[in-house]
Amino acid sequence: MPLDAFIQARAALRSRNLLAQETLETRQRARLGGFFYPVAVALTFIAGGPGHGVAAMVATAAFVALALLRVAVRAPASSDEAASLHGLRKIWSVVLATTIAWGIFSVWASAKLPEPAPLVALLFSGAFGMAVAHTLCMRRLPAVLAIASVMLPSLVLLWRDVAPSVAGMWAVYTAYMLLVMRRSHGEYRTRLELEEDLRQQRDLFEKQSRIDGLTGLANRREFADTLARGVERAGQRAVSLLIMDIDHFKRINDSLGHHAGDACLVAVANRLRQHFASDGDLCVRLGGEEFGVVMEADGAAACVRGERFRHDLERVPLPLPEGGQAAVTVSIGCGAFDPGRHADGDALYRDVDAALYRAKVGGRNRVEAVPAAAESLQATAPAEA
Incomplete structure (x- = not known):
């Protein structure tokens, strides 16, 4: 909120x-x-x-x-x-x-x-x-x-x-x-x-200490606590993580100014709230132009939802101040907590962050899954797009 x-x-x-x-x-x-x-x-x-x-x-x-x-x-x-x-x-x-x-x-x-x-x-x-x-x-x-x-x-x-x-x-x-x-x-x-x-x-x-002042999303403190709680309940409920980065965000700041850049961040945050509004979803601003979503879903479902968000963001430009618009894309890493692979939430975060890095290196504007969810993404992403 x-x-x-x-x-x-x-x-x-x-x-x-x-x-x-x-x-x-x-x-x-x-x-x-x-x-x-x-x-x-x-x-x-x-x-x-x-x-x-x-x-x-x-x-x-x-x-x-x-x-x-x-x-x-x-x-x-x-x-x-x-x-x-x-x-x-x-x-x-x-x-x-x-x-x-x-x-x-x-x-x-x-x-x-x-x-x-x-x-x-x-x-x-x-x-x-x-x-x-x-x-x-x-x-x-x-x-x-x-x-x-x-x-x-x-x-x-x-x-x-x-x-x-x-x-x-x-x-x-x-x-x-x-x-x-x-x-x-x-x-x-x-x-x-x-x-x-x-x-x-x-x-x-307490609320101020757990939200991002610009976008109103949860901040890293709330993200860390929510992810830790999700990992503790991983035996009863699946928990997955998306980490996304706005592609070439520096160009928006350099060409349109920081005011437009802030408006872009707020618009992305609002779009995140629209797409990830289910019970168990937590949208987070991790810092700068990097966002995250913690959700109660398995890796396949998380990647599908991430791909749907990426596709919608690419298709519909974001509104900017004074009636302007900005075509924005994101690179996304996604994955689910796997007790056999991840010792804790930090391990899951590192795994998903590595997937985000692969998405950037692979050309940006794409979703990259951790290995456990890779096959599911390849099978479902084209249909979702």
Whole structure:
């Protein structure tokens, strides 16, 4: 993939990656906090003393079920935006159901349980509100609703049953939580975006280190790694190599200029992509006017495809800047990895490079195969041409 196309593709993925990461982190943080609610319910009943065993079991079981729901919600298997949004909504639905249930429970505890149970419920309401402000700050609106769910019922009770001044203090505390949540949200988004930018920058550097800047084809580093992997799998899949050189490329540079020469290289690279676009094909610029193709094919098929490319390149001139054209031909060496002949990928490369040399010496604009594939080439090349 050319570098510009790679950059555009990464830009398109950025928002989806951010959303997928947010969904994953929201799920992880929600799972951690879910089981504190049944503990808080149990402690509230303990503080209220005996006499509410059935209510304690029902309420505790309900909050345990909500905590288990947080665990049951799965993160999407892919970074698809729709799947991530769906997963995020499910997580926040359970979180909001839990905070609303706690708000209802705190009102019930204040009305039905003796002291100090209402005070315990009040303290837990403050703790849960602050926990949301700090740990579930990824989305502002759901976080505000969650904080309001646990804090506003207590505010109403304090206003009605204690004193407006105490309720005012609770309101200030709630406002402080909202400010903390807002700041935590900003810090979270900054960190999330920074981490994604760093990942993209790392991927971009990795991509840049493996492609040719002019043509967008793979470079020698990627070529060497791909050839080595192909040789390792040679027992299961055939691997072949083409090495080609543009004939008399210096004449193009000397007569038309280096700008035209660069355009010629880009045009050859584009033609390579068109001809070698099968799964398992890797087009490479090895340097200068020399190109290569690693493919999952036997030697006969590789030579046939190389001959087809050579014939098409000879038949259709390449476009040049300002409407010009250049008639270009290539000399090609081809061969397949043979464990009995080649110790490794370097040995195959030397063998195919020698075949390329023979193609040049033999008159250029031709395909020359290593000995293992020579008979196949002679049998098929005239028909392909």
